[in-house]
Amino acid sequence: MARISSSELGNKPIGKLLIKQSVPASIGILVMSINILVDTIFVGNWIGSIAIAAINVVLPVSFFIAALGMAIGIGGSSIISRALGADMDEKALRTFGNQISITLLVTISMVIIGLVFINQLIPAFGGKGDIFEPAKIYYRIVLYGVPILALAMMGNTVIRAEGKPKFAMVAMIIPSVGNLIMDYVFIHILDWGMEGAAWATTGSYVLCLGYILWFFMSKNSELKVKWEHFKLKLNILREIGALGFVTLSRQAVVSVTYLLLNNILFELGGESSVTTYAIIARMLMFALFPVLGVTQGFLPIAGYNYGAEQYGRVRESINKAIGYAAGVALLVFVCIMLFSTEIVSVFTKDEAVIASTPSAMRWVFAAVPIIALQLIGSAYFQAIGKAVPALLLTLTRQGFFFIPLILILPKFYGELGVWISFPLADLISTIVTGYFLNREIKNTLVETESAS
Structure with missing residues (x-):
């Protein structure tokens, strides 16, 4: 993906700039959307329509965790970009270290709480009737990958803050392709059912984080954190929180709407209505x-x-x-x-x-x-x-x-x-x-x- 210099943003024709800027962003969103879409098709055809509804029940959790990682990433990335631009490398490194620490602390705590209250949370998110058991299977396995997902989302925004959009786009493509391959192997060939779908999703998070770790450990990244950078600093955490609040709020509301819709539709039409919404939600993401x-x-x-x-x-x-x-x-x-x-x-x-x-x-x-x-x-x-x-x-x-x-x-x-x-x-x-x-x-x- 070609980078656009700031002078081009102020001089080149707006129409050409829009196309040049929008196409790379669209490619990243498209790859993720295709992954979600094809994943749903595989699950619906190889496991059944109830499986689609079960995954949709767990989506609010995944969305919120992804939003948490993205919010910490966007908030910290703003600080990192400005710090690198002002030659304040130590502040950039300490911010990145604090991002990693707070992401791990928050998400591991959420995993523990999520596992303790699993039987209460799944019905609350709409996992009732025949949906409950497959949703529970999917939820537990995906929850194990929550810290990995949050770290991957956070790391991806930091890569962009370093001005490396090609690497950030690859980081979006790898888990999408990996998830589809693992879906085929785990569900279709090994016949693992819901467990296969869940392990494919969690495995895709691992692939994404593996690539991101490689990036930061390689010469491609300027951010080489040391142990002292992981020590939490209140002033940095406040700035990260303030800048990331808009992203977190927006995604939190999306999770709430999923929760409400799953419950309302289950009461109105049972499992088939929840499946209907799950299919429509995937099309909204893709289309x-x-x-x-x-x-x-x-x-x-x-x-x-x-x-x-x-x-x-x-x-x-x-x-x-x-x-x-x-x-x-x-x-x-x-x-x-x-x-x-x-x-x-x-x-x-x-x-x-x-x-x-x-x-x-x-x-x-x-x-x-x-x-x-x-x-x-x-x-x-x-x-x-x-x-x-x-x-x-x-x-x-x-x-x-x-x-x-x-x-x-x-x-x-x-x-x-x-x-x-x-x-x-x-x-x-x-x-x-x-x-x-x-x-x-x-x-x-x-x-x-x-x-x-």
Whole structure:
């Protein structure tokens, strides 16, 4: 992946920059999404539809742990980047050492708690009825790999902070490919069932961390930590926590929505409804990868030009990013509307699931063409360093609107109420984001540009 110098961000055409920045980000997201998608297909066809539901029950735990590692990584990486840029190598090393220490302390504690309360936590996350036993098997094995996952997520962001995006992208590809190979061996050939699926997932974490450890121990990395760097420093931990809070909050809300949806759907339609949501959730991760890639590509362009006070280029980057993302989202929408039945049939042979899922999937994706505005709008505030509005707008869809909707609408419309909550939350959050983005453009970009 070619790196883009800061001067190019301020001089080259916005359209070309967006494409050049978005493609690498999209590749990383695509590889991870394909892994999740194919993994679900393997599990559904080789173990059964209940296995898909069981894995979906455990996902909130995995998501939250991954978010924890990512939050510590993003918070520390910001410090490391600035420290390296200012030739403060010792601060960079101590920050990295503190990241490793706090990640291990927190995640090992969570593993112990998770294993002690396993029989209470799985039903709480929606693992009831026939889902309980396979979810318990998967949960226990995956939990062993939680510290490894968190360290891998944290390490990946630090690699990016060192300016080594190629290595960071490879670190995302290795576990994805490894997981699929191990799925085939453990489930299809050795017939280990849920245990095979769980060990394949945990094994993929080990592969990822192994590659990341190799990177930091090789000459490719500038960060060569010593034992003294692992000693926790309160001022560093505070700075890591403050900078990583936005990421942790966003992912924590995602985990909460999984928890609520699994429980609500189980009460409304049993195991098949949980399986339906599991399939739709995988498609959301996979189908929207290019939209998320455009969002990631937009961030450095907007941030650089805002800092350089080139407000005309900032507005152009907003408009083009929304246009590109909306175009891709519209294509996704059309494909889902036309081929939802064929898509579902790839995941499972369960006739009840195949009959009910296409309609639900169409409802969930109904407002996808407009989400570009919400994603780019919230990303803009993050790019210019306004953490509070970035956090609030990021949480509008999942936290402020979606959760209340799924708690209220099913009481009146049953399972349909769950599915229509998705487009309603998308619509309302897009309107809110559009209002604040438009106000910010007028008050900051247009007026400041006119005054100068």
